Amino acid sequence: MASAANANLNAVRETMDVLLEISRLLNTGLDMESLSICVRLCEQGINPEALSAVIKELRKASESLKVQTQAPKELTIILSKRLCVEVV
Amino acid sequence: MATLDQKSPNVLLQSLCCRITGKSEAEVAHQFQYAVRVIGSNYAPTIERDEFLVSEKIKKELLKQRREADAALFSELHRKLQTQSVLKHRWSVLYLLLSLSEDPRKPSSRVGNYGALFAQALPRDAHSTPFYCTRPQSLALGYGERSAGLSASVGTSGISSLAFSDESAAGGGQPLGSRLAWTLPVSCSPSSALALPATRPLLGPPVPSTRVVRPRRDGEVSEAALVRDILYVFQGIDGKFIKMSAQDNCYKIDSKVVLCKSLRDTSSRLAELGWLHNKVRKYTDARSLDRAFGLVGQSFCASLHQELKEYYRLLSVLHSQLQVEDEQGVNVCTESSLTLRRLLVWMYDPKVRLKTLAALVDFCQGRKGGELASAVHSYGKTGDPHMRALVQHILSLVSHPILNFLYRWIYDGELEDTYHEFFVASDPNVKTDRLWHDKYSLRKSMIPSFITMDQARKVLLIGKSINFLHQVCHDRTPPAKITPASKSADTPKDAAELLSDLEGAFQEKIDAAYFDTSKYLLDVLNRNYLLLEHLQAMRRYLLLGQGDFIRHLMDLLKPELVRPATTLYQHNLTGILETAVRATNAQFDNAEILKRLDVRLLEVSPGDTGWDVFSLDYHVDGPIATVFTRECMGHYLRVFNFLWRAKRMEYTLTDIWKGQMCNAKLLKTMPELSGVLHQCHILASEMVHFIHQMQYYITFEVLECSWDELWNKVQQAQDLDHIIAAHDVFLDTIISRCLLDNNSRSLLNQLRAIFDQIIEFQSAQDSLYRSALEELTLRLQYEEKKRQREGEWGVTAEQEAEEKKRIQEFKETIPKMRSQLRILTHFYQSIVQQFLVLLMTNSDESLRFLSFRLDFNEHYRAREPRLRASLGASRGRRLSNI
Numbered sequence: 001m002a003s004a005a006n007a008n009l010n011a012v013r014e015t016m017d018v019l020l021e022i023s024r025l026l027n028t029g030l031d032m033e034s035l036s037i038c039v040r041l042c043e044q045g046i047n048p049e050a051l052s053a054v055i056k057e058l059r060k061a062s063e064s065l066k067v068q069t070q071a072p073k074e075l076t077i078i079l080s081k082r083l084c085v086e087v088v
Numbered sequence: 089m090a091t092l093d094q095k096s097p098n099v100l101l102q103s104l105c106c107r108i109t110g111k112s113e114a115e116v117a118h119q120f121q122y123a124v125r126v127i128g129s130n131y132a133p134t135i136e137r138d139e140f141l142v143s144e145k146i147k148k149e150l151l152k153q154r155r156e157a158d159a160a161l162f163s164e165l166h167r168k169l170q171t172q173s174v175l176k177h178r179w180s181v182l183y184l185l186l187s188l189s190e191d192p193r194k195p196s197s198r199v200g201n202y203g204a205l206f207a208q209a210l211p212r213d214a215h216s217t218p219f220y221c222t223r224p225q226s227l228a229l230g231y232g233e234r235s236a237g238l239s240a241s242v243g244t245s246g247i248s249s250l251a252f253s254d255e256s257a258a259g260g261g262q263p264l265g266s267r268l269a270w271t272l273p274v275s276c277s278p279s280s281a282l283a284l285p286a287t288r289p290l291l292g293p294p295v296p297s298t299r300v301v302r303p304r305r306d307g308e309v310s311e312a313a314l315v316r317d318i319l320y321v322f323q324g325i326d327g328k329f330i331k332m333s334a335q336d337n338c339y340k341i342d343s344k345v346v347l348c349k350s351l352r353d354t355s356s357r358l359a360e361l362g363w364l365h366n367k368v369r370k371y372t373d374a375r376s377l378d379r380a381f382g383l384v385g386q387s388f389c390a391s392l393h394q395e396l397k398e399y400y401r402l403l404s405v406l407h408s409q410l411q412v413e414d415e416q417g418v419n420v421c422t423e424s425s426l427t428l429r430r431l432l433v434w435m436y437d438p439k440v441r442l443k444t445l446a447a448l449v450d451f452c453q454g455r456k457g458g459e460l461a462s463a464v465h466s467y468g469k470t471g472d473p474h475m476r477a478l479v480q481h482i483l484s485l486v487s488h489p490i491l492n493f494l495y496r497w498i499y500d501g502e503l504e505d506t507y508h509e510f511f512v513a514s515d516p517n518v519k520t521d522r523l524w525h526d527k528y529s530l531r532k533s534m535i536p537s538f539i540t541m542d543q544a545r546k547v548l549l550i551g552k553s554i555n556f557l558h559q560v561c562h563d564r565t566p567p568a569k570i571t572p573a574s575k576s577a578d579t580p581k582d583a584a585e586l587l588s589d590l591e592g593a594f595q596e597k598i599d600a601a602y603f604d605t606s607k608y609l610l611d612v613l614n615r616n617y618l619l620l621e622h623l624q625a626m627r628r629y630l631l632l633g634q635g636d637f638i639r640h641l642m643d644l645l646k647p648e649l650v651r652p653a654t655t656l657y658q659h660n661l662t663g664i665l666e667t668a669v670r671a672t673n674a675q676f677d678n679a680e681i682l683k684r685l686d687v688r689l690l691e692v693s694p695g696d697t698g699w700d701v702f703s704l705d706y707h708v709d710g711p712i713a714t715v716f717t718r719e720c721m722g723h724y725l726r727v728f729n730f731l732w733r734a735k736r737m738e739y740t741l742t743d744i745w746k747g748q749m750c751n752a753k754l755l756k757t758m759p760e761l762s763g764v765l766h767q768c769h770i771l772a773s774e775m776v777h778f779i780h781q782m783q784y785y786i787t788f789e790v791l792e793c794s795w796d797e798l799w800n801k802v803q804q805a806q807d808l809d810h811i812i813a814a815h816d817v818f819l820d821t822i823i824s825r826c827l828l829d830n831n832s833r834s835l836l837n838q839l840r841a842i843f844d845q846i847i848e849f850q851s852a853q854d855s856l857y858r859s860a861l862e863e864l865t866l867r868l869q870y871e872e873k874k875r876q877r878e879g880e881w882g883v884t885a886e887q888e889a890e891e892k893k894r895i896q897e898f899k900e901t902i903p904k905m906r907s908q909l910r911i912l913t914h915f916y917q918s919i920v921q922q923f924l925v926l927l928m929t930n931s932d933e934s935l936r937f938l939s940f941r942l943d944f945n946e947h948y949r950a951r952e953p954r955l956r957a958s959l960g961a962s963r964g965r966r967l968s969n970i
Binding site for chain 1 (some may be wrong): 109119166168
């Protein structure tokens with residue numbers, strides 16, 4: 001039993017290694033932790049398209065957040081411009 | 089390393105968010121919510137769950153990036169993965185990795201983009217709050233014309249593109265509309281943004297190229313304004329810059345407008361659609377006001393309307409697209425918008441359709457009814473399958489009313505055609521007695537070209553028969569009994585089916601109706617109206633077929649007819665007719681027939697005897713009168729006249745022969761008469777031979793042969809028209825062969841002259857016999873007297889002298905008689921010779937053979953040099969040579 005569990009664990013580890021390798025090949029930018037979460041989500045039946053979209057969006061958001069902290073001045077300009085557009 | 093245990097997706101998602109953004113859980117609430125929403129909505133994947141496909145895609149990607157070694161490595165890893173059975177949804181993971189993969193060669197295209205931050209609600213459908221996206225052009229970065237900015241903003245719509253495509257795929261009914269929706273975002277793919285703006289002309293939506301915004305001239309009209317104008321022009325409304333110019337009959341761009349040449353050309357090409365639309369619209373509008381256009385025309389207009397409606401629908405999609413762009417910002421990003429080029433491509437199919445419609449409209453100007461259907465049908469003969477499909481569709485709609493007319497006509501005999509569109513025309517002025525011949529005719533111009541002439545004639549016949557049955561034969565059997573009811577063309581779909589199988593199903597229908605109806609009609613005619621019996625009766629009475637009756641009639645009539653014509657009374661003659669009928673086999677005939685037999689007296693000219701004015705008659709009425717029309721009866725009477733005369737000649741000659749036989753013995757005692765009598769006998773036998781041959785010719789070669797043909801045709805006739813035609817042919821043949829038509833007038837005159845001669849001869853012979861017999865009786869008396877006085881001195885001398893004188897006188901009359909006879913003979917023979925010459929040169933073969941038979945021993949040929957030419961030689965020569 002334990003060996004079975006062990007074997008299972010090994011298999012899992014191997015799979016994850018392979019997947020990490022593939023992910024590195026494809027240059028997805030996912031680290032092990034995120035990859036494992038994603039794998040789990042997919043296994044539970046989540047639509048991979050949606051998931052990838054989410055991840056992309058999150059990344060962009062995180063980057064924009066970074067930028068945002070760097071250039072608040074532009075943000076206000078943009079906001080005001082946007083409001084004008086909205087009115088139009 | 090976490091085990092693959094079953095944590096709830098939400099928890100997983102949150103930890104993912106934290107991980108990627110690198111923030112704590114509280115700060116990523118917003119993103120987490122968003123993530124949940126996205127995942128929740130897009131539950132079903134839109135791509136195929138094919139692991140193989142995905143792995144192939146990955147390999148292709150790698151190869152594209154020129155990393156062959158990596159591709160091989162990936163295949164290795166994939167194989168390894170497949171051997172392990174840990175993952176259940178391998179394809180899902182692979183797909184995820186693929187979509188997250190990035191080309192390491194691609195520079196990161198991150199200029200600050202803020203759109204996602206402010207994106208509140210994703211547009212679920214077109215009417216929800218529009219997707220606001222600040223365009224980097226509004227950034228005061230001086231990037232107004234740099235393509236970089238454009239592509240960045242384009243990048244944000246990555247999600248919206250998915251969403252947009254989702255909803256449009258769900259709601260897209262219009263093929264073109266959904267195509268529109270698909271193509272617009274497709275073009276918004278992240279492109280190599282910082283590539284230098286290239287002044288390439290934009291080719292079309294699938295090419296994700298950079299859009300060039302050229303430096304504009306002052307006052308130049310923008311493409312967007314032109315697009316708006318064009319959309320108006322598509323509907324036929326003059327735009328701001330593009331107006332309809334009446335004298336050139338085309339859409340022209342105002343020359344004052346400043347416009348670059350390529351735009352000008354493109355808009356001219358697009359304006360053609362407006363022109364086509366106008367043409368079609370004008371036609372339908374004009375026709376819908378026209379009351380007298382008829383059902384066919386109306387269905388044509390309806391089909392055109394349908395097509396125009398589709399066109400308008402397309403235009404409204406374009407309009408809505410334009411509106412969406414309007415609301416999305418003043419300086420609209422032109423890569424995802426309508427451009428003239430895009431319009432060109434999208435409107436290509438509609439343009440072809442409109443062209444076909446406009447051509448049809450042109451071709452069908454001024455036509456209606458069956459003509460219109462023919463015009464549309466002729467347009468369907470093209471190789472282009474789309475055009476053909478379109479025209480077939482229109483044709484099925486257009487021919488539906490015609491087929492309706494047709495079915496009503498052949499199954500009910502009813503014709504309700506107020507606008508004169510059907511190819512069967514009815515003349516309301518014609519009365520029932522001429523119904524068959526004159527009332528219904530074919531309107532040749534209205535026969536559609538997909539119905540052959542033969543079919544059209546059959547259709548006419550079927551309806552005519554039904555009407556004939558109803559009105560003339562008073563037969564009210566419902567048409568359902570005649571032909572087993574078959575479904576008529578109720579819907580245009582039926583019409584379309586029928587049209588596609590014109591040779592088979594349609595022909596079958598018509599044939600079936602034709603056979604059944606005609607058979608029924610003929611049955612009714614034969615059973616109820618005894619058509620065939622009447623035909624035979626005509627033969628027997630008017631064409632002298634019933635020999636014993638005719639003979640007896642002539643016997644009875646002879647004393648009557650010798651008298652002058654003015655003293656004859658019809659009722660006397662009718663009485664005689666009835667006597668004759670009762671005394672011969674004619675009494676066993678059908679009472680119907682005998683009822684119709686009658687005597688008719690022709691017009692009396694001065695000097696006529698009864699023989700010239702007597703004629704039999706046969707009354708016809710009702711349906712029989714359709715076959716035996718008035719002209720036919722006239723023909724019959726003429727033939728009767730001729731035959732009656734010939735018969736009379738035969739009768740006369742029989743009398744002459746009888747007289748000769750009786751008196752020959754008696755007059756043997758008068759040897760001086762023997763010469764005269766000999767001459768009489770010779771002439772009589774010539775005449776007898778002639779008349780015999782004529783009678784043979786008439787009876788056997790003319791009447792019997794034609795009658796046989798007629799009878800065969802009538803027995804095999806399939807409809808009433810056949811019978812009428814056969815009957816007419818029969819009469820024509822008889823008339824031409826009996827020398828009664830116009831060509832043989834000279835022959836007929838000759839024949840009449842011969843007949844006259846015969847009659848003269850008869851009277852001459854009669855007078856001869858009378859005087860001879862008188863003389864004979866006187867002589868016998870004298871002999872009697874001589875024998876009576878027995879013992880006395882017989883007759884006195886003066887009595888003897890008287891006797892001798894008388895005999896002498898008698899003997900002197902003999903030469904006179906002889907010369908008279910000689911003249912008669914000579915005259916007769918010359919006439920016969922002329923007759924023979926005419927016969928020989930006639931074009932009818934049977935008449936030529938008649939001449940051969942008449943002169944079988946070349947008796948006349950010896951006298952007449954013209955007859956010496958043989959039959960064979962004269963065949964080559966024509967009349968002109970004689």
